Amino acid sequence: MDILPIKSQRDYRKVLKEIEGLMMAKRNTPEGDRLDVLVTLVEAWERKHYPMDLPDPVEAIKYHMDQNGLQPRDLIPFIGSRNRVHEVLNRRRSLTLKMIWRLHEGLGIPAESLIKMGQEQGQAA
Template sequence: MGADLKPIRTDADYEAALAEAGRLWGARSGTPEGDRLDVLATLIDAYESRHYPMDPPDAIDAILFRMEQQGLTRKDLEPLIGPRGRVAEVLNRKRGLSIEMIRNLHEGLGISAEILIRPTRHEEAA
């Protein structure tokens, strides 16, 4: 088995950890190789979280993703957001979400309220 495990501090450490994880991929859980892979995965995840953070989606991206997942149309959003024109304004980032819309989308589509209250990209640029 490889050298002692140590924190990933540099891009070279990161690349080496990825390469070793690739070699260990598929190792059975509970074996020394499987345990090493689990620890490497944790170290890799911690390094990626620090160096390559992902921005959470804005509210509109989350709504569009959920629509795609569930095969929904804009018409399906009317009970949650309002008339067709309002749905279009919201999805085109021309109108922000009201508290009532946020509640309805959270309950109706199961989108996290935390994501729905985030400013959309259009609001951040203003």
Template sequence: MDIRPLHTEDDYKAALATVSELVDADPAPGTPDGDRLDILSILVERYEAETFPLQSPDPVEAIKFRMEQAGLSVPDMQPYIGNANRVYEVLNRKRALSLTMIRRLHAGLHIPADVLIGVV
């Protein structure tokens, strides 16, 4: 079993191809192919995390996404943000989210608080 760290995009692509083959074969855990799949999966995950880091979503974009997901309109957002004018101000980035708004959006719409705060 020739497994080594992934340093280049070619290494990454080769590992992905092998992982794909192994997943299709569905090896049993604890077998040589099962162990190979586990190790390569870890290496691929590490390479992706280092090469393609995910950015936290923008708080306003997260609110708009949740609104779209749930079919919510501006009046539906008033319990979380305030009157319609305030909702529009937040959605148009004219007003920052307050701590109270963050708490309400997190509790009521289940938007992660770290996303609403903008923690990276």
């Protein structure tokens, strides 16, 4: 199995085309093994050249609410009073470490998404 590293956009496109041709390969066959290796190479290339930022904490919460049919009142056990929930969702109050922990443990929202600093907080003065 001769596989070369992806060094350019041209190599990347070529490997994607090859992966497309191998999509129906069965596991534990030479073609299936080749597919696994090529996919791993592409994932590494994409992580390096197309990094994805984590969502803003409030957007992560809103997305989770939307996906799970939750209302703001459903966040009270994790954030606090109804007023506090609305302050967080309207960006008038930051999440505390306790809120982050509860949202992560109780709702399964990735902690990494909840602790990301906002644009305005991350910029130097």
